[in-house]
Amino acid sequence: MSGKIITISSGKGGVGKSTTTANLGIALALLGKSVICIDADIGLRNLDVMLGLENRIVYDIINVVTKQCSLRKALVRDKHCSNLALLPAAQICDKSAISEDEMERIAREAAEQADFVFIDSPAGIEHGFRYAVKPADLVLLVTNPEVPAVRDADRVIGLLEAAGRAPVQLIINRLNPELVRRDVMLDADSIVNLLAIKLVGIVPEDPAILIAGNRGQPVVLDKQSLAGKSFRNIGRRLTGEEIPFMSLQAPSWLQRIFRFQR
Amino acid sequence: MRFANLFRQRRPDSDKKIATQRLQLVLSHDRANISPGMLEKLKDEIIAVISKHLDIESDQVCVNFQKNYRETRLVADIPLKKHTGRSKRV
16 A cells, blocks of 8 residues: 655744644544654644644654654554554654655655655755655645745745645635635635645634644534534545535625524 | 725725735745846846847836746836837938
8 A cells, every 4th residue: 555645834834734734634534544644843743732642652753763663653543533643753853863765764654554644844944844845745735815924835836846846735724704805815816826836725714723722632523613624625635526615705794684684 | 896896996905905916026036036126137237238229218118027827937028219210310
């Protein structure tokens, strides 16, 4: 078996890479796929807390690189889905502890054991970014509807194109439909137009994401949440299903009044 | 909708539009790896070279980036002076 290796990247920090990785990992596991999530942000690990697995970690990626333990032994099984596992980042080392080739070897080994391997890339465009995208079959670029985030995303696309690397697809995270309606926030069309890459999903801003992060229960498990549904839809698109984009248009005040009357 | 536009038109550019325009400019400079100042210098040099051979309206020259999908090109729009060449000799 050789699964698909998908790296989640962004350039800019804080746009929701780890949130996206955790949620897409669970989304695909819920679809019955076997999934391994690799936290590549060595020194600043966070995917473990997003998934609520911080108390179960024994080994980390550096133990696997230095052959102190096998990949299988270092994997932490998820508590929500038994077919999802996490390879945690090391917390006391820094990014120079791992080379591009070593990351590629680990990701390929993981892909032999799973249908999907997600690599949560560190922010920035330095060594950590380079080793995270090296083994990727697909790079999912996460951005926010803000000028700095879109600019950094464009920079990452340029770097990946120049290196002849994997295809890049876009996820717009934290879109606020109400602000878009009032013409104060960049809309998805403008961003896709500027970046000129394929869009795989739009995730609306949703307080449920914050709460999910606090509890270590990714929002994708929340059937009520719109953001959760977005992540489930992206998961299905990654398996090749054609899912139309949800309408995220916020109702205008007139529509709201009429809805109230009905 | 048209009624709403009556009010909208009086307002300055929306924040969304400003953000889009600023991004467009920043991205074209980022992609071409040239700063706005350097582009201005390049424009002056182009004007100097072209002026050697042609009479041009140097204050109307427009040098800018045009984006098509992920390909960027530098486009120079250089208007010639109206009475040049043959008409000058008359």
